[in-house]
Structures are given as structure tokens and as C-alpha cells.
Amino acid sequence: MKKNIFLTGGGENKHLNEFNCLFIEELNKNNIKIIYYVAFGKKRDLYLKEFQKTSGYFARLGNIKFILVDDVKKLIDIDKKNKETALFMGGGNVMRFINTIRGKEYYGIYKKKTKENQVLWSNQEQINIEKYIINFVNNGGFYYGTSSGSILVGKSLNTHMLETANEDREFGLDLLDGISIAPHYEEWQSKFYNNQEEELDTKIIRLGENDGIKLDIDNYIPNKQFKEQFIKRQMEHLRLVQDLMILLEINKDKLPFEIEKNWELLNRGMKHDLDKFREYNANKYTKIEEYYSNKRNCLDNKYIDKNTLYDCSKDHYSTQRHHAEYHEINKETYTNIDICEICCDIFANSIRNKDETRGKNYCLTELFPMFTSLKEYQKNIIIILDLLSSIYGN
Secondary structure, three states: OEEEEEEEOOOOHHHHHHHHHHHHHHHHHOOOOEEEEEOOOOOHHHHHHHHHHHHHHHHHHOOOEEEEEOOHHHHOOHHHHOOOEEEEEOOOOHHHHHHHHOOOOOEEEOOOOOHHHEEEOOOOOOOOOHHHHHHHHHOOOEEEEEOHHHHOOOOEOOOOOOOOOOOOOOEOOOOOOOEEEEOOOOHHHHHHHHHHHHHHOOEEEEOOOOOEEEEEEEOOOOOHHHHHHHHHHHHHHHHHHHHHHHHHHHOHHHOOOOOOOOOHHHHHHHOOOHHHHOHHHHHHHHHHHHHHHHHHOOOOOOOOOHHHOOHHHHHHHHHOOOOHHHHHHHOOOOOHHHHHHHHHHHHHHHHHOOOOOOOHHHHHHHHHHHOHHHHHHHHHHHHHHHHHHHHHOO
């Protein structure tokens, strides 16, 4: 069943009007007239003001009734109301929010991390309602999150640069196939979140103030056969690239440029394409295997949305340094290590595709004409492909 998740990075409703109208339109299509406004992230005086402001705004968009939920007991069995009620998860302190949901005490820490300097923020009865919210979303219930309410549904909660990044590692509701959310995003934070993705092993969708996104995520459970096909095919490529990078490490003196650090080529090779095995990508790549297997065998593919089939490839190209797309999108120059990995990737693909030119024909007829950013590196790429042919063999 498809999940219905609407998320914003924070901001003002008047600047999110188009996005909010889309949300109300979807509720109307499904005959949902009630929204539970869940206020576990802020103190009472703050969330009452937010509730009045937000409920008044949405009332003007459609025939919608907002109900304030400031008691965890009101969300017990919420999963049984997924066809009549939507959840609106407001902003505030995400750690306070998740601990309230999980029935734990939460202490706001001031100045020093000692018991004397801690203030008990959550005075809720300690009842764990996490499973009810997860079931609600998995069963197709409509979820609208803003700011910390957006962070909650992700894999990691350590995605707010100014609040949770330095907290102990904490996991969210993980309703986005391993993806995490960073609200209040600004461009100058880009490098920080690139590092966070690697450290937390998650893709981070970055939402700026007044940004909204609708995520149509299905509860796809990979078929064992197609999962095995994807793993086998991908591991063959990955191991070959690793072997080729090791060969270049051993033959560094034959490269057309200098690699300063020892083991740098080997270390990069060990990380090649590992992003494809993260949950949010692995499920999609497995779905691609299933799609083409069904197509070859004339089986039904109606339930697979072809328009979103290659989202994982687009994400891969834009985040991995051995693809020219990465450098053109992020406006980053190529390092010598990048060029070596690009060559090993091309060479490995040429073996799988039985290309006797070992990737040179592909470079000359497709890659170089398509990506002008590679112009000054073309000569070295051809030299390295020839080197790989001589030391790996044809």
C-alpha cells in the first residue's frame, strides 16, 4: 500500500499555500475531514498559539476540522482511523517529540549536562504509541510533518545541524525506506549534510524554509529472486572495480599523474557503489530487476510506476564522484582519484558488455561529447584505460 506523506522544512503557511492546497485536495478525494494536530514538541503556551494559527489557516482552505492532541492516550489505536483522520505533526524539539511518542522521559538540558541542570520537559503518561503511528502510515493514513515533524518519519533524527547533529545517535520512525529529512536547510550547510549522509549511512532530503515535498513511498517488499539477481549482478561489478583499483594502486608509477597518498586508490575502490545497497536505493534497484524480468517474460508490470523507476539512478549519479553528472551538478573539479575510479568503472562495464575496445569507443562516441567537464581529462582517461588493458589483460 502506498504511503501518503507530506513534509515541509518549516516556514509560514502563507508561503506554502500551493503545497497545502494539494494536501487538502488529497484529503477531500479520500473524504477525510478531521486532522489530529499532534503537539508533543513544544511547551503548552507555544503549541496552543501554533494550533490556533494553523487550524485557522487550514479551515480557510477547506471543510477541515482540526483536533488538538496533547495527550498520548488520544493516539492509541490511531491506526484504526487511517481512513477518516489525518495526522499533522507540528514542530518543536524533535528529541522531546520522539521520547514522548516512545513513552520515555525527556530532559531538556541547559548549560551543563548534569542532573541538577536538567529540566523534565515531558510530563506525559509513559505510554509507547510508536507502533500505532507506524501502522497508521503504513496502512495509507495521511501524514503531514513540518520541521521536527518531518524529521520524525526519517531513519535518523541526527539531521538538524543546529539541534540534533551532536546528540547521541538516535533513530526515527524510519518510514521512508532508509531516507532521512533535514528541515530549515540552507545552501551553506551542504558540506555538513554530505558528511552526515556518509556518517549516518542514510540519504538526507534537505528541505529549506517554505519547501514542501510529497513522498509517494510504497511498502515494497523485495522478491527473493529479484533481490538475489540484483545482489549477484552488482557484486560482480563492485568486486571487479575493486580489483582494478587495487591494480592501479600497485602500478601507481605508471599513471599519467601522481597519487600522493598510499592506499588511497584501494580505499576508494572499497567504497565503490556501496550506496546502491542502502535500503532506499536497494529496494528500487531490485524493483528495476523485477520490471525487466517481467517485461522479458511478458508479465504484468502495472503496479510498478515506470516514471519513478530510475530515481535511484539519478540519485546515484548526482552523489557519486565517479560519475561526470556529480561534478556538473555540484560544480566540483575532478581529482586524480576520481579519474582513476571513472576509468575502472568504465573498464568493468566494458568487460560485462563484451566491448573489445575496453571502454575507449564508449568514451569517444558517448561520454566525452556528452560531458564537456571531462575535456581536459580525456587524454589521461584513454591512457589509464590502455594501462588497465595491459595489466588486467583482455
